[in-house]
Amino acid sequence: MRARPRTTPRKAPRQARSRATVDAILAATAQVLVRDGYDRTSTNKVAEVAGVSIGSLYQYYPSKEALVAALIERHMQRLAALLETKMIEVGEAPVPVAVRALLSALVDAKTLEPKLQKVLMEQVPRVGRLCKVAQMDKHFEDLLRGYLQMRHAQIRPTNLDAAVFLLVTTGAAVTHAIATDRPEHISVEELVDETAEMVMRYLRPDAPAHDRDEDDDELPARAPVTELHPLPS
Amino acid sequence: MRARPRTTPRKAPRQARSRATVDAILAATAQVLVRDGYDRTSTNKVAEVAGVSIGSLYQYYPSKEALVAALIERHMQRLAALLETKMIEVGEAPVPVAVRALLSALVDAKTLEPKLQKVLMEQVPRVGRLCKVAQMDKHFEDLLRGYLQMRHAQIRPTNLDAAVFLLVTTGAAVTHAIATDRPEHISVEELVDETAEMVMRYLRPDAPAHDRDEDDDELPARAPVTELHPLPS
DNA sequence: GATATCTATGAGCTTTAACTCACATTCTCT
DNA sequence: AGAGAATGTGAGTTAAAGCTCATAGATATC
Numbered sequence: 001m002r003a004r005p006r007t008t009p010r011k012a013p014r015q016a017r018s019r020a021t022v023d024a025i026l027a028a029t030a031q032v033l034v035r036d037g038y039d040r041t042s043t044n045k046v047a048e049v050a051g052v053s054i055g056s057l058y059q060y061y062p063s064k065e066a067l068v069a070a071l072i073e074r075h076m077q078r079l080a081a082l083l084e085t086k087m088i089e090v091g092e093a094p095v096p097v098a099v100r101a102l103l104s105a106l107v108d109a110k111t112l113e114p115k116l117q118k119v120l121m122e123q124v125p126r127v128g129r130l131c132k133v134a135q136m137d138k139h140f141e142d143l144l145r146g147y148l149q150m151r152h153a154q155i156r157p158t159n160l161d162a163a164v165f166l167l168v169t170t171g172a173a174v175t176h177a178i179a180t181d182r183p184e185h186i187s188v189e190e191l192v193d194e195t196a197e198m199v200m201r202y203l204r205p206d207a208p209a210h211d212r213d214e215d216d217d218e219l220p221a222r223a224p225v226t227e228l229h230p231l232p233s
Numbered sequence: 234m235r236a237r238p239r240t241t242p243r244k245a246p247r248q249a250r251s252r253a254t255v256d257a258i259l260a261a262t263a264q265v266l267v268r269d270g271y272d273r274t275s276t277n278k279v280a281e282v283a284g285v286s287i288g289s290l291y292q293y294y295p296s297k298e299a300l301v302a303a304l305i306e307r308h309m310q311r312l313a314a315l316l317e318t319k320m321i322e323v324g325e326a327p328v329p330v331a332v333r334a335l336l337s338a339l340v341d342a343k344t345l346e347p348k349l350q351k352v353l354m355e356q357v358p359r360v361g362r363l364c365k366v367a368q369m370d371k372h373f374e375d376l377l378r379g380y381l382q383m384r385h386a387q388i389r390p391t392n393l394d395a396a397v398f399l400l401v402t403t404g405a406a407v408t409h410a411i412a413t414d415r416p417e418h419i420s421v422e423e424l425v426d427e428t429a430e431m432v433m434r435y436l437r438p439d440a441p442a443h444d445r446d447e448d449d450d451e452l453p454a455r456a457p458v459t460e461l462h463p464l465p466s
Numbered sequence: 467g468a469t470a471t472c473t474a475t476g477a478g479c480t481t482t483a484a485c486t487c488a489c490a491t492t493c494t495c496t
Numbered sequence: 497a498g499a500g501a502a503t504g505t506g507a508g509t510t511a512a513a514g515c516t517c518a519t520a521g522a523t524a525t526c
Binding site for chain 2: 004025038040071118122125126157159162163164165169171173174177180182183185186190191193194195197198199201202204207
């Protein structure tokens with residue numbers, strides 16, 4: 001029985017020439033994946049499209065899976081970096097603003113190359129366990145947990161673990177669907193709004209029963225999502 | 234370049250003997266898929282495990298993809314039937330009860346054979362366009378849209394199309410994740426509760442600002458999810 | 467410019483899974 | 497019983513993707 005192939009790069013390029021080769025290989029991989037789909041992508045075809053010999057390809061990547069793994073890793077790292085940046089950017093903003101900004105940023109990022117996004121994500125289970133994707137996921141969860149903890153006074157859910165699981169799952173799936181499977185008759189804006197609405201209502205504390213004279217530490221029940229103002233702290 | 238393989242069955246069994254053969258083939262497909270994963274599943278191996286000759290297999294299915302497509306189709310049909318049954322069962326129940334019941338039923342169904350569930354769903358994109366999966370998805374959406382329309386007086390979202398897209402995407406992803414990727418330290422119950430809570434808060438109309446003397450047509454702001462009572466109609 | 471290392475080449479070997487087909491067996495029906 | 501249809505068989509063909517290796521060229525370093 002064929003063993004599961006390795007997915008780690010074989011060796012790193014050291015000179016400028018070889019770095020160019022590796023870049024060409026990865027670019028060609030993306031191109032062929034999008035053009036032909038995963039099944040009909042082969043290392044021979046990738047090498048041909050990249051304009052390098054099949055031998056060169058195998059100098060750096062031991063298998064087709066390794067090629068895809070490298071692309072996925074790069075892709076996830078970009079997303080993680082984006083998310084982290086955005087999170088710092090909106091860290092002080094009111095929760096509704098932050099939620100919408102993060103969702104919107106994710107959708108935008110995934111919309112840049114929707115076909116590549118789609119193919120790569122479809123291959124994550126195949127390649128995932130063998131590269132750093134699991135760590136990335138963990139990282140996303142940690143980021144979100146940190147945020148929720150920081151904001152715990154303004155947030156309803158008490159079961160943080162469950163909330164993080166639910167929100168990460170939902171966020172990943174919905175932004176991916178919006179970027180790659182959106183029916184034409186619904187706009188991206190509408191969908192992002194609707195998603196932000198759902199997440200906000202999930203996070204938002206219940207409106208207190210008593211009259212609201214006092215200065216409490218909660219989000220307004222219907223914060224205007226577009227308005228950017230500092231929180232009462 | 235290799236063409237995309239057909240995924241429709243070649244011919245239907247007519248006698249009891251051949252029906253048994255086809256059953257054995259599908260059972261073996263499921264078993265090998267779970268044991269070895271998609272990539273290392275081959276038609277030869279499936280035939281061997283099924284105890285039939287490779288020739289017999291090709292009498293009924295023209296490719297490996299066709300085998301998986303058949304399994305996926307059967308699987309989706311079961312889910313669809315379950316969902317439809319449950320929906321009728323809870324059609325008259327209050328929305329919170331219905332939401333929780335549907336989510337719970339889906340998670341239960343997907344938890345029965347989590348590994349098979351996982352492998353099959355991972356192959357949907359590969360096989361999906363060529364079998365009836367898209368129709369199934371459409372069917373789910375129609376079911377939900379019907380329900381939301383029926384309940385529109387008790388429900389907040391006005392953009393039905395967006396709501397249906399969001400809820401179907403979320404429901405599919407989250408129930409799948411709960412059944413196949415749940416971290417051990419969180420219970421299924423907790424996760425289903427949390428999900429139901431999110432969906433409910435998304436669907437629930439805003440509590441009116443005025444005092445609630447009158448008999449209005451909305452859900453109670455915090456309906457106890459476990460209690461089953463007829464709606465005011 | 468000599469030497470060692472890094473890099474590139476591509477014909478071709480190996481492996482494996484997909485798939486066929488000529489023939490054998492079993493079933494159905496009169 | 498017997499004819500024709502349905503079903504089952506598996507060795508063998510085909511196709512193609514994965515991958516190696518002997519060789520050659522490029523670059524760095526002294």
